[in-house]
Amino acid sequence: TEAELDSDVERIQLGIDGLDSMILGGIPQRSLISVIGSAGTGKTTFALQFLEHGFKDGERAIYLTLEESREAILSTAEDKGWPFREYVEDDRLAVVSMDPIEMANSLSSISSDLSRLVADFGADRLVLDSVSLLEMMYDHPSKRRSQVFEFTRSLKEVGVTTLLTSEASEESPYTSRYGIVEYLTDAVFVLRYVRTSNFQETRMAVEIQKIRDANHSRETKPYEITNEGINVYQQANLF
Amino acid sequence: TEAELDSDVERIQLGIDGLDSMILGGIPQRSLISVIGSAGTGKTTFALQFLEHGFKDGERAIYLTLEESREAILSTAEDKGWPFREYVEDDRLAVVSMDPIEMANSLSSISSDLSRLVADFGADRLVLDSVSLLEMMYDHPSKRRSQVFEFTRSLKEVGVTTLLTSEASEESPYTSRYGIVEYLTDAVFVLRYVRTSNFQETRMAVEIQKIRDANHSRETKPYEITNEGINVYQQANLF
Amino acid sequence: TEAELDSDVERIQLGIDGLDSMILGGIPQRSLISVIGSAGTGKTTFALQFLEHGFKDGERAIYLTLEESREAILSTAEDKGWPFREYVEDDRLAVVSMDPIEMANSLSSISSDLSRLVADFGADRLVLDSVSLLEMMYDHPSKRRSQVFEFTRSLKEVGVTTLLTSEASEESPYTSRYGIVEYLTDAVFVLRYVRTSNFQETRMAVEIQKIRDANHSRETKPYEITNEGINVYQQANLF
């Protein structure tokens, strides 16, 4: 019966070596995915690699960055050997750099523009890097939450597989900065630093916190960022 | 005399394997139940399984979701082999997806609509998934508390067995996000992650924190989420 | 001389087995007592048992509940074998269920109504379950404190032995939610969960934090809630 059930929603791969095999059966298409991690844990790399995997399958994608310039995103991808400039030229990729303050100020109209863009462009995957920078621009918690809620709802309606990167909370690596995206998304990946007690070295580890309707490993596995992107060592242990 | 006392209120089963046997004597019918847990701990699965148990006994139910679409809820249930679409067609189940912002803005009228719906529909069980998303939409703590208080009171008056899912507080897994539902509900179940000290693996454990007027186990037991739903390993130990 | 001093104020018993013998000499009559604990620790059971002890001695009492319906209180008591419905019929008990929001809004007039009721009814014991729900309805800390202060002062003037239940603070089990009742009451009992380090089991333990002008044990003792109410194992140790 598992086979039957799995058949009705198509499942996709992230394209992160070692991590995809920790997800048993893939992530449902058109899901909302969040990647939580503090500065430098590889969220942007994760997001680019996630798109690259789609490109290799002939998909189209939109990258919405609130943190970096269009140029920086393209060159970071190219550094990893992913020909994002070519995708742009081939009209398979749109990289949009948006001002988070403007985005916060007119989120509902931007949200509907984005929905239209996804439809017109025929995007299969979408990235917002990072949702925390958007959240940060609201002063009132309830305003922030209702805005983020409406935004993620509209993304779900559009039906594009979406990855939101989010800063980790200062208190816990398992919680997003404002503690909401992990509840509004279908899948949550946690990237974290683990420091050894003798202050010798800082390692990086990934944990799958949730994937709606899917079985997945609950192990914490080491990963590295290299010239080829993120590599999860599924066979290794952190210590 | 225990038999006599137990006889005057009917007791129901949750339908969670292993957990029902930790509740000695069942949960009083028409109770308010809360399930507290962080993202991915299985609150939605718990709620669906709780309804499924009633359906098997010929009950009727309402599922009020603030987090997911109607469609998502139905397909999650079907993933687990629970024919929720059939229940809907048979008029035994109503799945209502509501906007938490609207719900927060007009809670008292929605509350009375809901009471009417429960009565008209003849619902035996009701789920609100999640109450935290509702609570989140208020800025002033006293407003939030008085609104949630009135809402739970009206549910008690309606007399339908109700399950509220709630996010855990960031500080403690045993406390709900806003620290009020555990006081307003008759039974509290805590779902939590337990991480091993060597960062190897994340386990899931359940504890019954309270059941008004009922004896229950005070042990913490491991559970898993599988294709058949939540399974509590009552015979096993966490470590 | 101890005998002489003890003679001028009458001392009462709580009626909690094992706990009364930890209080050396009883609690002064007409005291204000607070019971602090998180959800499910047995505060309501404690309060009912405290009244039942008085009823057995022919006393009269008022139970003011902000959390539960009148009916729920009566049936909880009856579950424990305490004939509260009979007491009501015999005009020895008044169970009043009040809306905490209304109570917060007009506390001073309710307070004087209550004083009158205590006098007219000839109540010997009074319970407010819980004071936290009242405190919760104020937004400004100084307003909350001054209101709670005035309320407790008026209770002291009425001269009825009063038990206030209070939620514990999220930070410490020894502190009430808003950190004021333990200072305004004459006796403080702390009910708490103690979790074993291997996550096996949750035990319950009671400590007497203060009793004005009385000697008392400073030990922490395990207790259980059974069909007969709260039972403190004064001879046992927690571990």
Added chain:
Amino acid sequence: TEAELDSDVERIQLGIDGLDSMILGGIPQRSLISVIGSAGTGKTTFALQFLEHGFKDGERAIYLTLEESREAILSTAEDKGWPFREYVEDDRLAVVSMDPIEMANSLSSISSDLSRLVADFGADRLVLDSVSLLEMMYDHPSKRRSQVFEFTRSLKEVGVTTLLTSEASEESPYTSRYGIVEYLTDAVFVLRYVRTSNFQETRMAVEIQKIRDANHSRETKPYEITNEGINVYQQANLF
């Protein structure tokens, strides 16, 4: 030279057995003293005992209580065998019970009334029990601090040896609730609970945190409250 220096300010004794010998040389007369502790640690007992020591030397005193009735204070003292009612009759003691809300609202006029009362009455010692209840009634931290500051300054000008009791902060037993009196007073005593790790027993311990211009022990010593008041076991160790 020590003898010479000590001679110019008269030094007084607190009257707490065991604690006075931890203060090498006594507390300068007309000092402001604070006693910090959580509920039930014995602050009121400490304050009464401090006055009793003065009465035995023929002094006069004022006890200003914000927490308890005049009657409660008198009977607590008599419970310990200290004839406070006689002192009142002999015009050597004034016990004033004040409403903290009123006190907060008109602190400067009350402050000058108090100064006059101290002068007219010829009071040698003054107690305010507790300053936290006064501080609690202000919403704005700067208002609270400036009011408390002015109040303590006026007490210093009056030149009466004053003891302020203060609740401990929830975070640390060594800090007062609002973190200001320990800086404004000349001597600070900390009363605290120490709980054994096996949850067996709660002990009480005292530490002298500061005494301006005086040498004192820096040891933490156990104490008990008995029918005779507070007794510090200067020879014993806590563990």
Added chain:
Amino acid sequence: TEAELDSDVERIQLGIDGLDSMILGGIPQRSLISVIGSAGTGKTTFALQFLEHGFKDGERAIYLTLEESREAILSTAEDKGWPFREYVEDDRLAVVSMDPIEMANSLSSISSDLSRLVADFGADRLVLDSVSLLEMMYDHPSKRRSQVFEFTRSLKEVGVTTLLTSEASEESPYTSRYGIVEYLTDAVFVLRYVRTSNFQETRMAVEIQKIRDANHSRETKPYEITNEGINVYQQANLF
């Protein structure tokens, strides 16, 4: 292919002995760099040494200080043997001391002035010491964040290699005081104190937290500040 990719952006050296060799391949030119540390960890020294390295290569630079006088900066540099006064005379260095309050009040106009200055002056490196003092002057978090965001964006557009010093958060040495610069900058260096458990000694350690598009050591290495500036002991261990 690594060689090819590395070739398109020029990489620079910080000029901190031992630390440059932990950065494999250098920091991309025109990056934004942040140095996070608490008081006295050497942020200002780091910033000066970073400029000195450029001067030795014939570069020009601007030092914008919010904390110290122009004079203090020059003399601190000279103390280390770096002839900053000569650079000023040779028109290769501009040291600007700005009032953080004014800067906060008119950040956008100052920001465009600064961009012009960088262009006119032909500055290769820019230092802002410290961004925390600027951030501190805003009361509303969203205002602070949007201002800092706009400011860093304008620096990126100018295209000057910029180093921002930042105070560490009180909670964690790995987080900046207001938790934003580490996300807005391309490279993050953490300077921290490590205290031995016996309170004997305080050591200083550096960790590279992130460098966009670059490989780097993840070790934590001890460093010292001497007459010659900061020296990282790349071969040594902290313990």
Added chain:
Amino acid sequence: TEAELDSDVERIQLGIDGLDSMILGGIPQRSLISVIGSAGTGKTTFALQFLEHGFKDGERAIYLTLEESREAILSTAEDKGWPFREYVEDDRLAVVSMDPIEMANSLSSISSDLSRLVADFGADRLVLDSVSLLEMMYDHPSKRRSQVFEFTRSLKEVGVTTLLTSEASEESPYTSRYGIVEYLTDAVFVLRYVRTSNFQETRMAVEIQKIRDANHSRETKPYEITNEGINVYQQANLF
């Protein structure tokens, strides 16, 4: 070359035995110094001893106290055998007791009065005891910070060697109460309590956190306060 560099700014001694030898080369004249510690750690004693050292060298000084009366300061100094009254009579010392509320309200005019006083009086050293009491009187963090910033800047311009005492933060002994003075001052000394784990005794320890442009010990050393002032045991260990 070290000798050359050290020669251009004159270096002064604090006058605290044992501590001066931990500062290698002295503190630059006209520096701003902060001493951070909780109540009773000896900040006032430190400040007085710092002035006394100057008096012995024929210097002049101003002591600005916000916490104590002029009289209290003079007598505390005399208790330690430092003839402050003589210095006042000889016009070498001005002790000014100021109301922190007034000071907060008109800081900029007081600040310029103070600058003039320093110049007219020819003061070599200045003490403000404590800056926390000033900071405390502001409600808005940005107002507090900008005021304290302007104040310290004006002190730097006056060019008098200044010592600011500051309360420690409740969270960490290494941070000032409001977390700003350690960044605005040139040298930071931390006085702290260290409690032994068996609650036997409280020791006092000092650490030099920073001295701009100077080498210093990074050891934590025990100290005591005696009739002769503060004595740091540079040869001893804390444990």
